[in-house]
Amino acid sequence: MIASIDITGVKYTAGDQVQKYVMRKIARLDRYLPRHARKSVTADVKLKQVNRDHGNKYEAEVILNVPDKRMTAKDSTVNMFAAIDIVEAKLINQMKKYKDASVAHVGNRRALSRFKRTQKPIEE
Numbered sequence: 001m002i003a004s005i006d007i008t009g010v011k012y013t014a015g016d017q018v019q020k021y022v023m024r025k026i027a028r029l030d031r032y033l034p035r036h037a038r039k040s041v042t043a044d045v046k047l048k049q050v051n052r053d054h055g056n057k058y059e060a061e062v063i064l065n066v067p068d069k070r071m072t073a074k075d076s077t078v079n080m081f082a083a084i085d086i087v088e089a090k091l092i093n094q095m096k097k098y099k100d101a102s103v104a105h106v107g108n109r110r111a112l113s114r115f116k117r118t119q120k121p122i123e124e
Contacts, residue, residue: 001027004042012049012058018080022047025088026062032095034103037066050076060087069098 005026007019014022022045030038041064048059059076060083073090077083 002030002041002043005045006043007045007047010046010048012047012080014047018047021081022084025084029064029088029091029095032092032099033066034099037102041066047080058083060084062087062091064091064095066098068102071095071098 058080
């Protein structure tokens with residue numbers, strides 16, 4: 001679990017439900033990180049209310065500080081909970097790429113190519 005999560009509201013007061021939702025969604029993102037990065041990750045969550053011409057919108061921005069990288073995701077929708085869900089999905093994709101790039105892969109792909117399975121046609 002991500003231990004250090006700072007939630008701030010800009011022109012928006014985050015209620016208990018929103019804070020619990022953010023904590024639940026963002027705190028469990030560490031499962032997508034490599035093990036060496038899990039202890040030192042911090043998250044800054046900014047929740048904003050943006051007044052636009054076509055209605056009020058809510059904007060969620062999450063900044064994750066991991067070793068050697070900073071990941072950010074931002075989205076605005078009509079509902080704050082939906083914005084948090086979309087930001088979570090964007091961060092998961094970024095974390096998967098970070099994990100693939102930072103973890104050394106064991107083995108060689110050519111060694112496995114000799115053992116590829118060939119499929120036989122099904123006889124009727």
